[in-house]
Amino acid sequence: DTGVSQDPRHKITKRGQNVTFRCDPISEHNRLYWYRQTLGQGPEFLTYFQNEAQLEKSRLLSDRFSAERPKGSFSTLEIQRTEQGDSAMYLCASSPQGLAGAYNEQFFGPGTRLTVL
Amino acid sequence: KQEVTQIPAALSVPEGENLVLNCSFTDSAIYNLQWFRQDPGKGLTSLLLIQSSQREQTSGRLNASLDKSSGRSTLYIAASQPGDSATYLCAVRTMEYGNKLVFGAGTILRVKS
Numbered sequence: 001d002t003g004v005s006q007d008p009r010h011k012i013t014k015r016g017q018n019v020t021f022r023c024d025p026i027s028e029h030n031r032l033y034w035y036r037q038t039l040g041q042g043p044e045f046l047t048y049f050q051n052e053a054q055l056e057k058s059r060l061l062s063d064r065f066s067a068e069r070p071k072g073s074f075s076t077l078e079i080q081r082t083e084q085g086d087s088a089m090y091l092c093a094s095s096p097q098g099l100a101g102a103y104n105e106q107f108f109g110p111g112t113r114l115t116v117l
Numbered sequence: 118k119q120e121v122t123q124i125p126a127a128l129s130v131p132e133g134e135n136l137v138l139n140c141s142f143t144d145s146a147i148y149n150l151q152w153f154r155q156d157p158g159k160g161l162t163s164l165l166l167i168q169s170s171q172r173e174q175t176s177g178r179l180n181a182s183l184d185k186s187s188g189r190s191t192l193y194i195a196a197s198q199p200g201d202s203a204t205y206l207c208a209v210r211t212m213e214y215g216n217k218l219v220f221g222a223g224t225i226l227r228v229k230s
Contacts, residue, residue, distance in 0.1 A: 106163070110160040
């Protein structure tokens, strides 16, 4: 399977604990995105990487959240001191950089469902 | 700020019916618009991508149109099947925030057999 993969698929944690999620994008895709989706809503943008550089962060990404893409391949999203409001589906997507800067299609992974008790 | 609205929020139709899902957006300065399908508890599957210079895209029984000037897109599903039951999301990539997608809340579709 050459699609976007995410691990774990489900995570249950207690309030105050730290969690880390991993995303492996489609190979050759140099752009990687993180989104968060709560029940009944569309996904909301969190952050974006081009290669290893984090170029954009949403105000939704509080200081408890940190994302990395150290070698320009896989990415991790860490949430420190989790709160019940962090319960959501965390989605990762990747896209290639198109010719002449054209913006191409984003392909999404299966998501990580986080439940904070 | 770009806002995306999808109407209706939910739709239930008998098998075989043709149907239209609507998406509207407030800022017409977009690069492209994507339609996605999401099954319960799953990730998003890209259905169609329409660039801002295009008027429509077709894939099998799906046809998506784009009227950028009026800020509207429609997803037409022909001869619906129970397997089409899912949530359908539209998302736009805007020129102001070029690297992220702004999503609507989705339309929940149920096709009854």
